[in-house]
Amino acid sequence: MKTFREPKKLQKWCRERKAAGRKIALVPTMGYLHEGHISLIEAAKRKGADEIVVSVFVNPVQFGPNEDYAKYPRDEKADLAKCRAAGATAVFFPTPENMYLDRHSVYVVEEDLSKGLCGARRPGHFRGVCTVVAKLFNLAHPDFAVFGQKDYQQAQVIKRMVRDLNFDLDIVVAPIVREKSGLAKSSRNTYLSDAEREMALAISRSLQDPKTVKSVAKQLEKAGLKVDYVECVDAETLEPRRKIEKGTCVLVAAYCGKTRLIDNKVI
Ligand code: PAF
Numbered sequence: 001m002k003t004f005r006e007p008k009k010l011q012k013w014c015r016e017r018k019a020a021g022r023k024i025a026l027v028p029t030m031g032y033l034h035e036g037h038i039s040l041i042e043a044a045k046r047k048g049a050d051e052i053v054v055s056v057f058v059n060p061v062q063f064g065p066n067e068d069y070a071k072y073p074r075d076e077k078a079d080l081a082k083c084r085a086a087g088a089t090a091v092f093f094p095t096p097e098n099m100y101l102d103r104h105s106v107y108v109v110e111e112d113l114s115k116g117l118c119g120a121r122r123p124g125h126f127r128g129v130c131t132v133v134a135k136l137f138n139l140a141h142p143d144f145a146v147f148g149q150k151d152y153q154q155a156q157v158i159k160r161m162v163r164d165l166n167f168d169l170d171i172v173v174a175p176i177v178r179e180k181s182g183l184a185k186s187s188r189n190t191y192l193s194d195a196e197r198e199m200a201l202a203i204s205r206s207l208q209d210p211k212t213v214k215s216v217a218k219q220l221e222k223a224g225l226k227v228d229y230v231e232c233v234d235a236e237t238l239e240p241r242r243k244i245e246k247g248t249c250v251l252v253a254a255y256c257g258k259t260r261l262i263d264n265k266v267i
Pocket residue numbers: 028029030057059062129132133151154
């Protein structure tokens with residue numbers, strides 16, 4: 001397994017692999033890898049990738065000033081071992097300084113799907129996501145890239161970016177991986193105390209058979225969570241929909257103590 005820190009070196013290697021006819025998959029991550037990320041690597045394998053490039057980068061540009069950029073968990077050594085064991089062929093560990101050069105001034109802004117939900121609560125978040133993902137696409141030349149369904153809005157925004165900016169690749173969205181308890185796997189779960197973990201189970205439970213947005217919110221509040229939003233939207237356009245029915249997606253963001261967790265269910 002190759003390890004790259006320099007964007008240019010990754011770009012050169014990927015260009016050569018592609019010229020040699022190898023099918024490249026990109027798995028973008030912020031590290032502190034868990035089974036959810038491993039399932040993305042596995043999806044890349046199943047889709048026939050010859051090279052699986054995992055990027056591990058806590059992207060400062062997608063965090064707001066009062067968010068958890070500084071304390072976001074990081075463990076490079078463990079991430080390397082997990083990537084190797086899962087069958088990645090290259091890992092990219094850039095630094096913020098070599099991803100964002102002095103006076104970096106170009107950003108990618110999606111102006112429709114990113115307006116609501118997390119986009120409304122985390123101003124600038126999707127600008128940061130789109131910018132870094134566009135850069136990763138330009139560096140890795142992937143035939144396809146794999147994202148997790150847990151970040152449902154993110155996956156839709158990225159698909160739109162790929163369509164509208166004519167990126168020549170496919171986007172694969174892999175299902176949410178859950179702990180036995182039902183809690184969606186997330187690097188941020190490490191912030192949770194045992195009591196909070198217990199409380200957080202209300203999120204996946206509330207999405208098992210959601211009747212109305214109100215009833216979902218009520219369940220969360222009853223468990224002691226602070227609801228950031230519960231919304232039912234059209235699964236493709238992300239426009240608000242009154243009724244939870246086929247073709248919609250119910251999305252939840254809630255604070256469990258200080259930790260903001262998200263989850264969703266496509267109906
Ligand atoms: O989903 C994530 O981990 C991040 O938003 C991503 C796609 C790696 C971009 O930094």
